[in-house]
Amino acid sequence: MHRPRLHLLATGGTIAGASASATQYVGYRPAVTPVQDLLAAVPALAEVADITGEQVAQVASQDMTGEVRLALAQRINALLASDACDGVVVTHGTNTLEETAYFLNLTVRSPKPVVLVGAMRPADALSADGPMNLFRAAVVAASEQATGRGVVVVMNDRIIGARDLHKTDTMTVDAFTSPLFGLMGLVSDRRALFYRGGLRRHTTDSAFDISGLQSLPRVHIAYGHEGDDGTAIDAFVAAGAQGIVHAGAGTASVSRRVQPAILAAVARGVVVVRAPRGAHGLVARGMEFDDETHGTVAGDTLSPPKARVLLQLALTQTRDPRAVQRLFDEH
Ligand code: ASP
Numbered sequence: 109m110h111r112p113r114l115h116l117l118a119t120g121g122t123i124a125g126a127s128a129s130a131t132q133y134v135g136y137r138p139a140v141t142p143v144q145d146l147l148a149a150v151p152a153l154a155e156v157a158d159i160t161g162e163q164v165a166q167v168a169s170q171d172m173t174g175e176v177r178l179a180l181a182q183r184i185n186a187l188l189a190s191d192a193c194d195g196v197v198v199t200h201g202t203n204t205l206e207e208t209a210y211f212l213n214l215t216v217r218s219p220k221p222v223v224l225v226g227a228m229r230p231a232d233a234l235s236a237d238g239p240m241n242l243f244r245a246a247v248v249a250a251s252e253q254a255t256g257r258g259v260v261v262v263m264n265d266r267i268i269g270a271r272d273l274h275k276t277d278t279m280t281v282d283a284f285t286s287p288l289f290g291l292m293g294l295v296s297d298r299r300a301l302f303y304r305g306g307l308r309r310h311t312t313d314s315a316f317d318i319s320g321l322q323s324l325p326r327v328h329i330a331y332g333h334e335g336d337d338g339t340a341i342d343a344f345v346a347a348g349a350q351g352i353v354h355a356g357a358g359t360a361s362v363s364r365r366v367q368p369a370i371l372a373a374v375a376r377g378v379v380v381v382r383a384p385r386g387a388h389g390l391v392a393r394g395m396e397f398d399d400e401t402h403g404t405v406a407g408d409t410l411s412p413p414k415a416r417v418l419l420q421l422a423l424t425q426t427r428d429p430r431a432v433q434r435l436f437d438e439h
Contacts, residue, residue: 112157112194112250118143119165121201123238125230136230138168157250169201174324181215188218195221195249202226209270213259215318221254228281237281244295251300258310267293269306316421325423327351338369351379351419355412361396374403383407383415
C-alpha cells in the first residue's frame with residue numbers, strides 16, 4: 109500500500125485557540141492559530157501520512173454558516189475526486205461540530221475517509237487535547253478501515269459516527285459521545301479500531317447533491333417550553349422560514365397553545381419537523397402528535413440541530429411533508 113496522502117482543512121475553533129495563560133481558559137480566543145502552525149505542532153503526523161493543509165475559515169464554530177459548510181463540502185468533494193488525496197481531516201470548533209459533521213455525512217460524495225476533529229482546551233493550554241486529537245484523527249483518516257463508514261468525528265480517543273454524535277458536556281475533554289447508539293470505534297496508538305458502522309444513508313448513498321449550491325433554505329429551531337404560546341414559530345414564519353424544527357418536550361410533544369402556530373405554518377407551506385428538546389431517543393411518526401393529519405414530520409432520532417441540517421437539505425428537493433418524512437426515515 110502506498111503512503112497515505114491526507115489533506116487538512118482548518119476552520120478555526122478552540123483547537124486553534126490561544127489563552128492568556130497555560131492554566132486559564134476563561135477569556136481565551138478561539139480560531140487564531142493558522143493551519144501551518146497546527147500541523148507544525150504535531151511533527152508525529154509525518155509518521156502516519158503525507159499531510160498538506162489549507163485554511164478554509166478561521167471562526168469559532170458558533171459563527172459557522174451554511175455558506176461555509178457548503179464551500180467545505182464542495183472543496184472536500186473536489187479533493188476526494190482526485191487520486192492524489194486519500195482522505196480529509198477537518199479541524200472545527202466543538203460547539204457546532206455535530207451539525208457540520210452531519211451535513212458533510214449527507215453531502216460528501218466519496219467513500220474515502222473524512223474525519224472531523226476539535227479540542228476542548230486551547231492549543232497553548234496545559235495538557236491541550238488538540239495535538240493528540242489531531243494525531244488520532246490522521247490515524248483514522250489514513251486507515252483503510254475508515255473507508256465507506258461515512259463522516260466520523262475523532263475526539264478523546266473515540267471514533268463517533270456523524271449522525272449519532274452529541275456534545276454532552278460543555279467543558280471537559282470528554283465532551284462527545286453517542287448516548288443512543290454508542291461509539292463506532294476507538295483509536296489505540298496508531299490503530300483505528302472499528303466495531304460498528306452506521307446503517308442510515310450517507311455520503312455516496314445519500315439523496316443529496318450540493319454541487320453548484322451556494323446557499324441553503326432558511327430553517328429555524330423553536331424551543332418548546334412550559335408557557336410556550338407559539339410566538340417563536342409565528343415570528344420565524346413571518347421572517348420567511350421555509351422550515352421549522354419544533355424542539356418539543358418528551359417525544360417532541362406539541363402543547364395546545366403551540367398547535368395553532370404549527371398548523372398555521374404548515375398551511376403556509378412551511379415544513380415543520382418535530383425533534384426532542386433535551387433527551388435523546390426516537391420521535392416516531394404519530395407519537396404524541398398526529399403528524400399524518402397535521403402535515404408535520406417526525407424527526408426520528410435526530411437532535412434539533414441535526415434535524416435542521418437534514419431539513420435544509422430536504423428543502424432543496426421538496427416542500428412536500430410526506431417526501432420530507434421519507435428522507436428523515438432513510439438518513
Ligand atoms: N468556541 C469554540 C468553537 O466552537 C469552542 C470549541 O472549539 O470548542 O469554535
